[in-house]
Amino acid sequence: MNMVVLDGYTLNPGDLTWEGLQQLGDLKVYDRTDFSPKTVIKTIGDAEVVFTNKVPLPKEVLTQVPNLKYIGVLATGYNIIDIETAHELNILVTNVPDYSTNSVAQFTMGLLLEMCHHIGDHNKAVMNGEWTKSLDFCFWNTPLMELAGKTMGIIGFGRIGQATAKVAQAFGLNILAYNRSKDYSLESETCKYVELEELFKKSDIISLHCPLTESTKGIINKQNMSKMKDGVMLINTSRGGLIMEAELREALDSGKIGYAAVDVVSSEPMKKDNPLLKAKNCIITPHIAWATKESRTRMMGIVSDNLKAYISEKPINIIR
Numbered sequence: 239m240n241m242v243v244l245d246g247y248t249l250n251p252g253d254l255t256w257e258g259l260q261q262l263g264d265l266k267v268y269d270r271t272d273f274s275p276k277t278v279i280k281t282i283g284d285a286e287v288v289f290t291n292k293v294p295l296p297k298e299v300l301t302q303v304p305n306l307k308y309i310g311v312l313a314t315g316y317n318i319i320d321i322e323t324a325h326e327l328n329i330l331v332t333n334v335p336d337y338s339t340n341s342v343a344q345f346t347m348g349l350l351l352e353m354c355h356h357i358g359d360h361n362k363a364v365m366n367g368e369w370t371k372s373l374d375f376c377f378w379n380t381p382l383m384e385l386a387g388k389t390m391g392i393i394g395f396g397r398i399g400q401a402t403a404k405v406a407q408a409f410g411l412n413i414l415a416y417n418r419s420k421d422y423s424l425e426s427e428t429c430k431y432v433e434l435e436e437l438f439k440k441s442d443i444i445s446l447h448c449p450l451t452e453s454t455k456g457i458i459n460k461q462n463m464s465k466m467k468d469g470v471m472l473i474n475t476s477r478g479g480l481i482m483e484a485e486l487r488e489a490l491d492s493g494k495i496g497y498a499a500v501d502v503v504s505s506e507p508m509k510k511d512n513p514l515l516k517a518k519n520c521i522i523t524p525h526i527a528w529a530t531k532e533s534r535t536r537m538m539g540i541v542s543d544n545l546k547a548y549i550s551e552k553p554i555n556i557i558r
């Protein structure tokens with residue numbers, strides 16, 4: 239069985255092994271593949287199995303790779319695949335639903351702690367010799383903030399939202415959760431479901447953990463930001479499209495939003511003219527919340543298990 243990985247580098251830049259998949263067939267791994275359909279068609283060639291993380295597989299590609307029987311998405315989100323066409327052509331599509339929950343929750347708290355203490359900036363200042371010139375035993379260059387007793391609004395209370403809430407509660411934060419559906423068994427003294435308006439009004443920190451859909455696109459916009467507390471902190475480890483970036487830039491520059499920390503932007507890799515790039519009080523990381531070695535190892539295992547299950551005709555993690 240011929241198998242091709244179109245863009246394997248971010249999953250395995252060299253610190254993991256493809257052995258699990260190699261045992262199941264003849265595997266060719268490309269670090270990256272140009273997104274043009276012509277190149278993708280040529281790269282897939284006569285393979286029966288293809289793996290993609292971000293390389294799109296639209297109708298134009300799927301209809302011109304007649305041997306293809308299986309698409310393994312190297313991620314949770316599968317919006318890059320034309321699922322309807324894949325189904326029409328009897329191509330099975332699988333994804334990896336839950337591999338990075340703890341890593342993303344941990345990273346979310348990392349961003350929050352960075353906004354509270356500016357550890358990176360203070361380290362830089364010390365390394366630049368500022369402490370050696372200090373008149374006092376300590377100095378700080380930014381306001382520092384304690385979390386206990388503050389309120390964190392979580393938009394999207396699924397796997398990552400709930401895992402984040404658990405850690406946040408250990409820091410003494412009270413959680414206001416907003417989700418499409420509600421599981422009231424998750425409520426407690428320090429965690430309550432609210433409607434979006436109340437979440438905006440009462441939160442000191444707002445963290446986004448819902449998927450990017452038509453109804454969540456641009457949910458952080460000028461109108462909704464005007465309902466928030468002055469100086470609120472915003473965290474986005476979900477998808478860049480949830481935020482109207484030019485409007486957030488204005489809100490950061492005016493101080494309406496006190497600080498923002500985002501791991502994702504609307505177009506990745508980030509464009510030079512992204513309005514957040516020069517915004518005041520903004521931390522940006524290059525979509526790394528998922529990328530711990532532990533979570534990539536977990537993904538590699540699930541990707542192999544998905545293919546093994548397909549080979550033994552008991553497929554799992556199917557996109558229907």
Ligand code: NAD
Nearest residue numbers: 394395396397398399417418447448449453475476527528
């Ligand atoms: P999940 O499906 O477990 O949770 C998402 C929650 O959002 C669900 O409870 C769902 O009911 C809710 N939801 C859906 N639409 C909604 C709406 N319109 N309003 C309110 N709630 C809505 O997903 P998850 O595993 O927690 O992942 C959350 C998001 O995190 C993913 O969609 C993905 O975009 C992002 N993510 C980012 C990284 C990263 O590296 N930065 C890694 C993994 C996942």
